Amino acid sequence: MATIVLEHIKKTFGQGPSVVDDFSIEVADGELVVLFGPSGCGKTTTLRMIAGLEPATGGSISIGDRCVESSGNMPRVNISPAKRNVAMVFQNQALYPHLDVFDNIAFGLKMRGMEQAEIEQRVSETVELLGLGPLIHRRPNRLSGGQRQRVALGRALVRRADVYLMDEPLSSLDGPLRDNLRHEIRRLHDRLGLTMLWVTHNAEEAMALADRIVVMRQEVSQDNITGGVQQIDTPAAIYESPANRFVAAMIGRPGINVMSGTLYTNGNRLDFNGKTLVVPGIDSIYPKLKEYVRQAIAAGIRPEDVTIVPEHQKIASNEYAIEGQVDSVECFGRECMIYMGGIDGTILETGFDAKSERLEKQELFAVRRQSDPSLMPAHGEKVQLVIDPHRLLFFDRETGKTIV
Numbered sequence: 051m052a053t054i055v056l057e058h059i060k061k062t063f064g065q066g067p068s069v070v071d072d073f074s075i076e077v078a079d080g081e082l083v084v085l086f087g088p089s090g091c092g093k094t095t096t097l098r099m100i101a102g103l104e105p106a107t108g109g110s111i112s113i114g115d116r117c118v119e120s121s122g123n124m125p126r127v128n129i130s131p132a133k134r135n136v137a138m139v140f141q142n143q144a145l146y147p148h149l150d151v152f153d154n155i156a157f158g159l160k161m162r163g164m165e166q167a168e169i170e171q172r173v174s175e176t177v178e179l180l181g182l183g184p185l186i187h188r189r190p191n192r193l194s195g196g197q198r199q200r201v202a203l204g205r206a207l208v209r210r211a212d213v214y215l216m217d218e219p220l221s222s223l224d225g226p227l228r229d230n231l232r233h234e235i236r237r238l239h240d241r242l243g244l245t246m247l248w249v250t251h252n253a254e255e256a257m258a259l260a261d262r263i264v265v266m267r268q269e270v271s272q273d274n275i276t277g278g279v280q281q282i283d284t285p286a287a288i289y290e291s292p293a294n295r296f297v298a299a300m301i302g303r304p305g306i307n308v309m310s311g312t313l314y315t316n317g318n319r320l321d322f323n324g325k326t327l328v329v330p331g332i333d334s335i336y337p338k339l340k341e342y343v344r345q346a347i348a349a350g351i352r353p354e355d356v357t358i359v360p361e362h363q364k365i366a367s368n369e370y371a372i373e374g375q376v377d378s379v380e381c382f383g384r385e386c387m388i389y390m391g392g393i394d395g396t397i398l399e400t401g402f403d404a405k406s407e408r409l410e411k412q413e414l415f416a417v418r419r420q421s422d423p424s425l426m427p428a429h430g431e432k433v434q435l436v437i438d439p440h441r442l443l444f445f446d447r448e449t450g451k452t453i454v
């Protein structure tokens with residue numbers, strides 16, 4: 051296996067705007083890095099540049115200790131895709147319909163002129179690794195979607211490439227099949243020590259798989275595209291300390307509740323939308339917050355950091371509660387999501403929806419809680435939503451950056 055180093059890579063198509071702009075990362079040997087972001091943010095283009103299928107407009111790419119691509123101000127290097135020893139797996143990968151599983155996996159090795167004995171050994175190992183043994187003589191039209199993707203993965207693994215580039219390999223699969231294959235690929239990755247770059251716009255998949263996530267964004271206005279890499283870190287660090295409002299809303303399902311309001315601080319007191327929140331040591335927790343006094347800011351709280359309390363129950367003087375009214379409830383067995391309306395302050399967004407690939411701007415505030423029927427508020431009931439002050443995040447209204 052090998053490292054992947056991207057240094058200031060850029061890509062523009064023709065005279066158009068940059069679709070990848072100044073992206074740098076060092077992917078360690080054996081690391082699994084997920085490129086995550088909405089449609090059109092440059093994830094596939096980045097993989098294609100690494101594979102050599104798309105020339106970079108600027109910057110350099112190294113695989114192991116070899117520079118495979120460099121352009122812009124640097125001397126031009128452009129190693130052909132076949133010589134990069136990179137394997138790519140796509141969504142809905144086409145298999146050869148007239149070949150069975152064995153021959154589909156063996157095809158690339160035969161093309162390279164490998165000896166038959168070695169081919170048989172490699173394919174047998176791969177087939178066993180992926181649990182494809184009983185299917186070895188079947189053609190693709192007699193395989194399920196999950197089995198076909200497993201064969202596509204086998205074709206990549208059998209090559210023993212230096213790095214693996216996975217472009218939404220599971221997105222054509224649903225439900226448990228998708229979860230199982232994801233789990234299996236992560237196990238294979240760990241067992242074989244693969245260096246992997248994985249593209250997805252599914253936050254759950256990114257969180258479950260990644261050693262590190264690159265959160266990407268691309269916003270298209272009339273003739274301009276802005277955005278780029280928003281944050282690179284471990285899933286836990288991105289969840290706990292998102293760099294900005296966009297990242298906070300993208301990670302987590304449903305995403306963070308973000309409300310707008312005006313901020314006043316006074317000692318340990320923080321007034322937001324006319325409600326007072328007492329946060330002991332607020333200066334040391336959010337030292338920069340005082341710079342935003344009397345300004346409109348955005349405050350975010352995740353659905354799991356809110357407790358629902360009946361309307362007339364007295365809450366402690368150091369607790370911060372907002373009022374809400376139950377709009378709808380979705381139960382998922384052990385836990386449920388309760389969506390609240392009638393919240394003070396505008397709700398700016400409640401997260402990224404992978405289906406519509408947009409940040410949702412519904413006027414509902416999401417609360418996650420255990421499904422205990424005796425504690426479940428009724429539809430339309432007015433309640434208090436007690437917010438854990440230590441879990442609040444504050445964002446600059448103009449730039450969206452997290453205030454720390």
Ligand code: ATP
Pocket residue numbers: 063069087088089090091092093094095096251
């Ligand atoms: P998705 O999740 O939908 O696959 P993505 O994040 O992988 O999206 P890319 O496919 O990398 O996004 O595309 C990034 C941008 O580059 C898009 O705006 C796309 O329209 C543009 N683009 C991609 N390929 C070309 C091309 N060959 N010519 C012109 N523009 C292109």
